[in-house]
Amino acid sequence: MDISLLLDGLNEKQRQAVAAPAQNMLVLAGAGSGKTRVLVHRIAYLLQVEGVSPYELMAVTFTNKAAAEMRHRVADLVGARFQGIWLGTFHGLAHRLLRAHYRDAKLPEDFQILDSDDQYRLVKRIIRGMNLDEKQWPPKQAMWFINGQKDEGLRPEHIDWSSNPIERQLVEIYRTYQDACERAGLVDFAELLLRALELLRNNKAILEHYQKRFRHILVDEFQDTNAIQYAWLRLLAGTSSKVMIVGDDDQSIYGWRGARVENIQNFRNDFADVDVIRLEQNYRSSATILRSANELIAHNQGRLGKNLWTEGADGDPISVYAAFNEVDEARFVVAKIRHHLQNGAALSECAILYRNNAQSRVLEEALMQEQLAYRIYGGVRFFERQEVKDALAYLRLMNNRHDDASFERVVNTPTRGIGQRTLELLRQVARERRVSLWNGAAQAVSEKLLTSRAANALQGFIQLVDNLAAQTSQMELADQSDYVIRNSGLLAMYQNEKGEKAEARVENLQELVTATRQFVPDANSEELAPLVAFLSHAALEAGDNQAEADESAVQLMTLHSAKGLEFPIVFLVGMEEGMFPSQQSAEEAGRLEEERRLAYVGMTRAMRKLYLCHAESRRLYGKESFHSRSRFIRELPQDCLEEIRLTTQVSQPMGGGRFSDTATAASFDSTGLSLGQRVLHPKFGEGVILQYEGSGAQSRVQVQFDHSGSKWLVVAFARLQPL
Numbered sequence: 001m002d003i004s005l006l007l008d009g010l011n012e013k014q015r016q017a018v019a020a021p022a023q024n025m026l027v028l029a030g031a032g033s034g035k036t037r038v039l040v041h042r043i044a045y046l047l048q049v050e051g052v053s054p055y056e057l058m059a060v061t062f063t064n065k066a067a068a069e070m071r072h073r074v075a076d077l078v079g080a081r082f083q084g085i086w087l088g089t090f091h092g093l094a095h096r097l098l099r100a101h102y103r104d105a106k107l108p109e110d111f112q113i114l115d116s117d118d119q120y121r122l123v124k125r126i127i128r129g130m131n132l133d134e135k136q137w138p139p140k141q142a143m144w145f146i147n148g149q150k151d152e153g154l155r156p157e158h159i160d161w162s163s164n165p166i167e168r169q170l171v172e173i174y175r176t177y178q179d180a181c182e183r184a185g186l187v188d189f190a191e192l193l194l195r196a197l198e199l200l201r202n203n204k205a206i207l208e209h210y211q212k213r214f215r216h217i218l219v220d221e222f223q224d225t226n227a228i229q230y231a232w233l234r235l236l237a238g239t240s241s242k243v244m245i246v247g248d249d250d251q252s253i254y255g256w257r258g259a260r261v262e263n264i265q266n267f268r269n270d271f272a273d274v275d276v277i278r279l280e281q282n283y284r285s286s287a288t289i290l291r292s293a294n295e296l297i298a299h300n301q302g303r304l305g306k307n308l309w310t311e312g313a314d315g316d317p318i319s320v321y322a323a324f325n326e327v328d329e330a331r332f333v334v335a336k337i338r339h340h341l342q343n344g345a346a347l348s349e350c351a352i353l354y355r356n357n358a359q360s361r362v363l364e365e366a367l368m369q370e371q372l373a374y375r376i377y378g379g380v381r382f383f384e385r386q387e388v389k390d391a392l393a394y395l396r397l398m399n400n401r402h403d404d405a406s407f408e409r410v411v412n413t414p415t416r417g418i419g420q421r422t423l424e425l426l427r428q429v430a431r432e433r434r435v436s437l438w439n440g441a442a443q444a445v446s447e448k449l450l451t452s453r454a455a456n457a458l459q460g461f462i463q464l465v466d467n468l469a470a471q472t473s474q475m476e477l478a479d480q481s482d483y484v485i486r487n488s489g490l491l492a493m494y495q496n497e498k499g500e501k502a503e504a505r506v507e508n509l510q511e512l513v514t515a516t517r518q519f520v521p522d523a524n525s526e527e528l529a530p531l532v533a534f535l536s537h538a539a540l541e542a543g544d545n546q547a548e549a550d551e552s553a554v555q556l557m558t559l560h561s562a563k564g565l566e567f568p569i570v571f572l573v574g575m576e577e578g579m580f581p582s583q584q585s586a587e588e589a590g591r592l593e594e595e596r597r598l599a600y601v602g603m604t605r606a607m608r609k610l611y612l613c614h615a616e617s618r619r620l621y622g623k624e625s626f627h628s629r630s631r632f633i634r635e636l637p638q639d640c641l642e643e644i645r646l647t648t649q650v651s652q653p654m655g656g657g658r659f660s661d662t663a664t665a666a667s668f669d670s671t672g673l674s675l676g677q678r679v680l681h682p683k684f685g686e687g688v689i690l691q692y693e694g695s696g697a698q699s700r701v702q703v704q705f706d707h708s709g710s711k712w713l714v715v716a717f718a719r720l721q722p723l
């Protein structure tokens with residue numbers, strides 16, 4: 001094949017990296033400068049030009065999605081010739097090694113992978129089995145301890161606990177857990193990496209085989225590797241493999257999970273004769289977007305430093321929209337997507353990025369209402385999330401005791417001592433008598449078909465559901481769901497868990513209450529009881545509307561999962577102090593810088609058009625809060641930004657058409673105020689009116705104050721003086 005095809009679409013620096021002789025290389029470059037492209041072309045070059053066999057190549061990326069994408073791109077360049085390459089995530093490749101050498105890794109042939117939910121349950125059982133108090137030794141913490149040790153490459157016998165009795169106990173839990181995994185042939189995620197490392201360390205023959213085999217190892221997104229992944233790489237590379245790593249210290253966003261950006265520096269010291277290549281031309285974003293992102297990240301200290309430029313045109317300014325609240329924000333996003341569709345954009349060219357998974361719900365609903373297909377990456381749709389389904393199951397059961405699926409889902413959630421055997425018996429009773437599980441349970445209890453322990457537990461459950469139904473029958477839907485989440489034990493159960501995932505679950509439960517509060521039945525379900533209407537709404541949403549794999553759809557994802565991707569049109573939502581940067585990170589310099597890198601990652605996903613949205617009030621996790629606009633917006637060059645304001649007066653809050661791109665001076669009847677007018681407020685000083693909504697005593701205005709930010713004020717109370 002023609003080499004020029006491999007090198008044509010590359011600049012001088014990129015070509016140098018792609019066509020370099022066999023050597024260790026570090027490609028250190030900012031977002032959108034073609035790092036991944038270089039990596040892909042390098043693979044193709046090695047295969048096509050250097051005659052390296054696919055069998056001699058290993059390529060590592062960060063997510064399964066990125067791996068699939070890379071495989072696709074290599075295939076585009078070299079066709080079927082790439083088959084046989086070891087290409088995947090660190091976890092995926094470690095798994096492959098362990099499967100190939102299960103005996104030497106001392107694993108049974110059919111070893112199973114324990115996902116983090118399974119791992120949690122096992123750790124919990126271990127703690128109970130050791131007769132420890134779960135309150136004192138929360139399983140989630142023990143699990144984090146175990147995984148943290150494994151990530152550092154440590155087994156129980158390596159840990160020095162002599163000065164710390166708490167650690168001593170945790171090490172004991174780790175040891176017991178490890179024994180249980182060994183006996184059952186189970187491997188958790190952290191174990192995959194550690195086990196594979198030990199396999200190579202302890203088996204000289206295997207190690208030498210792979211060291212010889214992999215003449216080239218290539219790693220994308222290197223800034224997010226952790227200690228054990230780095231150790232793995234060093235071992236596997238040995239002294240003869242050539243390693244190419246590509247990365248960007250400004251995009252290191254997994255420090256909270258043990259990633260070590262210092263690995264970039266370590267690489268230069270630990271590997272021989274590393275050639276450092278810097279790419280500085282950005283091909284992804286408009287000059288405006290790029291300049292803004294550069295200026296944002298310049299606020300961080302201690303960067304390796306780089307200078308990104310583009311030949312591209314300035315393009316559109318970055319639009320900043322100050323939403324009234326999160327619903328308004330979602331409506332704005334959807335309206336803008338519609339606008340871009342009308343101008344010829346495809347749905348899949350639009351991406352909405354947010355800080356936390358729980359933020360997706362309002363966006364999902366707005367998209368759904370407008371019947372725009374969407375897809376969520378790296379997360380489960382709101383109404384399909386485990387904890388949300390748990391809560392819905394209680395509500396369903398209260399509404400209909402004979403809903404067997406819901407019964408099964410929560411009869412032992414939270415755990416109340418109803419085991420598989422009891423459940424099996426109930427199923428049998430229900431089957432034979434052709435009754436629901438609920439009735440079967442009641443009958444089994446009254447006919448004493450169960451052990452007294454199981455009967456008591458079941459009786460307790462039946463009473464719980466009856467009580468929840470009775471106690472909430474007069475309540476409004478939102479209070480009802482709030483009551484159920486609290487009193488079913490679900491909230492407490494998730495609160496007692498530790499870790500990111502558990503926190504997210506608690507947040508999602510609270511978010512469910514918000515969803516019920518905002519719920520307005522559509523015309524088809526107006527007649528129904530609110531609970532029933534809501535439950536069907538949730539069921540429909542869960543089942544439908546997620547775009548088919550090949551259907552064009554708006555892309556929704558967290559900023560973390562957007563790493564490495566690019567989209568023509570990007571919306572960053574929730575750009576508020578306290579949301580992004582999050583409250584905790586704003587107080588700690590190190591974490592704040594990681595948040596800023598995350599914002600940098602988000603902005604640099606955009607090719608043509610970037611929107612930054614923030615809401616002045618936001619109802620999230622069940623409570624309403626007021627936030628000022630994120631410092632990350634304030635840190636951008638103001639001449640690259642354009643504020644979006646409304647023109648029209650509407651009487652319905654949140655009605656369509658509230659916004660448009662320019663402010664005009666339409667006057668509001670009776671208030672004497674008009675859009676664009678300058679006003680004086682006794683406390684906030686001078687400002688200009690941006691938006692107006694409502695009427696009469698309800699009317700409110702949004703004022704951008706010169707020195708106090710923008711605020712929504714009720715006209716009747718605000719004592720605004722026209723200037």
Ligand SMILES: Nc1ncnc2c1ncn2[C@@H]1O[C@H](COP(=O)(O)OP(=O)(O)OP(=O)(O)O)[C@@H](O)[C@H]1O
Pocket residue numbers: 009010011014029030031032033034035036037038248251282283284563564565566604
């Ligand atoms: N020399 C080039 N000519 C034209 N387009 C290019 C060139 N190099 C890269 N691109 C394009 O620029 C975009 C960004 O490239 P790529 O995704 O490889 O960047 P990256 O450095 O990996 O970004 P990130 O840091 O976000 O992972 C892609 O659309 C890519 O095809």
Ligand SMILES: [Mg+2]
Pocket residue numbers: 035036037220564
């Ligand atoms: Mg990349």
